[in-house]
Amino acid sequence: MSKIQFIVFFRFCRVEVMDQYFDTSKNTVHVQLKPDERFTPICSKCKQKAPDIHSSHKRSVSDLSILGAETVISIIYRRVRCTQCGAIVEALPLIDPYKRVTRRPACYILQLCQYMTNKEVAQHREYFSLIIKDAFLNST
Numbered sequence: 206m207s208k209i210q211f212i213v214f215f216r217f218c219r220v221e222v223m224d225q226y227f228d229t230s231k232n233t234v235h236v237q238l239k240p241d242e243r244f245t246p247i248c249s250k251c252k253q254k255a256p257d258i259h260s261s262h263k264r265s266v267s268d269l270s271i272l273g274a275e276t277v278i279s280i281i282y283r284r285v286r287c288t289q290c291g292a293i294v295e296a297l298p299l300i301d302p303y304k305r306v307t308r309r310p311a312c313y314i315l316q317l318c319q320y321m322t323n324k325e326v327a328q329h330r331e332y333f334s335l336i337i338k339d340a341f342l343n344s345t
């Protein structure tokens with residue numbers, strides 16, 4: 206049985222996929238990411254390169270559903286020593302500092318809010334997995 210490669214969802218995000226698995230009992234995709242060390246870290250505040258690493262931490266965030274399954278991303282992120290801002294979280298294109306969701310569901314929800322009420326968006330959220338599944342199947 207072939208294994209689904211989730212890395213296609215995270216290309217160009219300055220991160221590497223360390224592990225990935227699908228928990229069939231919970232219908233949840235787990236993806237573990239770490240910063241791609243080929244790139245110099247960037248300060249999330251001033252956007253300047255900050256090569257000096259202060260510390261590393263781990264947290265979990267939600268992403269858009271993948272193939273109909275809830276997606277949880279565990280990411281190792283770094284605090285860097287920026288010459289202008291001091292110790293601060295590095296910028297990652299996938300997620301904004303201190304947020305609980307990646308930018309993808311956040312952008313999707315913002316787009317929905319242009320056309321729907323907040324209550325309708327909340328009710329619609331349960332259909333995210335079907336929408337993403339259909340989008341994926343249509344693109345292959």
Ligand SMILES: [Zn+2]
Pocket residue numbers: 248249250251252253287288289290291293
């Ligand atoms: Zn800075």
